[in-house]
Amino acid sequence: MTPLLKIDSITKRFGGIMALADVSFNVIEGEILGLIGPNGAGKTTMFNCIAGVYKPTSGDIVFTKGDTSRRINGFKPEKMTEMGISRTFQNIRLFNALTVLDNVRIARHCRTKSNFFRSVLRTRFQKDEERAIVEDSMYWLDFVGLGHHALADANSLSYGDQRRLEIARSLATEPKLLLLDEPAAGMNPKETRMLVDLIYAILDKGVSVMLIEHDMKLVMSICKRLVVLDHGTLIAEGGPKDIRENPQVIEAYLGRGAAHA
Numbered sequence: 107m108t109p110l111l112k113i114d115s116i117t118k119r120f121g122g123i124m125a126l127a128d129v130s131f132n133v134i135e136g137e138i139l140g141l142i143g144p145n146g147a148g149k150t151t152m153f154n155c156i157a158g159v160y161k162p163t164s165g166d167i168v169f170t171k172g173d174t175s176r177r178i179n180g181f182k183p184e185k186m187t188e189m190g191i192s193r194t195f196q197n198i199r200l201f202n203a204l205t206v207l208d209n210v211r212i213a214r215h216c217r218t219k220s221n222f223f224r225s226v227l228r229t230r231f232q233k234d235e236e237r238a239i240v241e242d243s244m245y246w247l248d249f250v251g252l253g254h255h256a257l258a259d260a261n262s263l264s265y266g267d268q269r270r271l272e273i274a275r276s277l278a279t280e281p282k283l284l285l286l287d288e289p290a291a292g293m294n295p296k297e298t299r300m301l302v303d304l305i306y307a308i309l310d311k312g313v314s315v316m317l318i319e320h321d322m323k324l325v326m327s328i329c330k331r332l333v334v335l336d337h338g339t340l341i342a343e344g345g346p347k348d349i350r351e352n353p354q355v356i357e358a359y360l361g362r363g364a365a366h367a
């Protein structure tokens with residue numbers, strides 16, 4: 107079966123720093139793939155390469171949509187979104203001065219013909235499309251459980267709700283692949299449980315998920331497959347049990363000698 111995303115020998119250098127060194131793995135359609143590793147392992151750099159923020163120094167990223175596979179390395183972030191790849195950020199990035207609804211409306215515009223700021227002026231030509239955008243945006247807000255906050259300012263939301271708003275905003279671009287960068291960071295246990303339900307609901311929508319997460323209990327419970335990076339190299343790939351027992355993974359997290367302790 108053709109993978110949804112093929113990461114083929116990706117290397118990313120920043121001057122003398124080798125953030126990713128010849129990393130290869132696949133994302134299979136319909137899965138939640140965990141991307142884990144200690145601080146500085148290269149996880150966010152990998153997301154940034156997939157999302158078009160960074161151009162890999164070498165290697166290929168191939169994305170398959172329907173019957174078409176395309177080499178996408180080096181595409182700009184807007185192009186990646188158009189292709190069907192969307193992401194959230196480790197540090198929440200919302201338009202704080204806008205309402206919750208407007209944060210999603212802006213994202214929704216990538217799937218329409220009209221431009222957000224022109225549609226705010228409400229020219230007649232754009233009224234119908236704008237109505238559809240609001241309906242679609244409300245759909246995604248309800249989907250993540252934030253419909254009742256639609257008219258609140260984004261910065262008035264709790265931390266967990268802001269993370270869910272980021273997810274709604276990503277979903278509004280209709281991705282095939284959603285990259286979640288530490289979605290549970292700063293969440294309380296109740297919010298984390300809601301996040302797990304939300305990730306499963308996203309999967310049910312036919313969206314595949316790649317998840318960077320430091321909460322090992324969470325990542326091990328929802329990912330059937332994980333990829334482990336350390337110092338920019340892929341050190342392990344497999345199911346949660348294999349990963350948990352892998353001596354190289356234990357060593358990477360706990361230090362040399364830990365695997366034999």
Ligand SMILES: Nc1ncnc2c1ncn2[C@@H]1O[C@H](COP(=O)(O)OP(=O)(O)OP(=O)(O)O)[C@@H](O)[C@H]1O
Nearest residue numbers: 120123124125143144145146147148149150151152
């Ligand atoms: N824009 C950049 N310029 C220079 N070095 C960078 C840049 N981005 C990342 N790096 C370096 O690349 C390496 C990998 O960083 P990255 O943020 O991808 O790791 P990470 O696994 O996401 O870490 P964390 O779990 O702490 O977020 C680090 O040494 C980091 O300092």
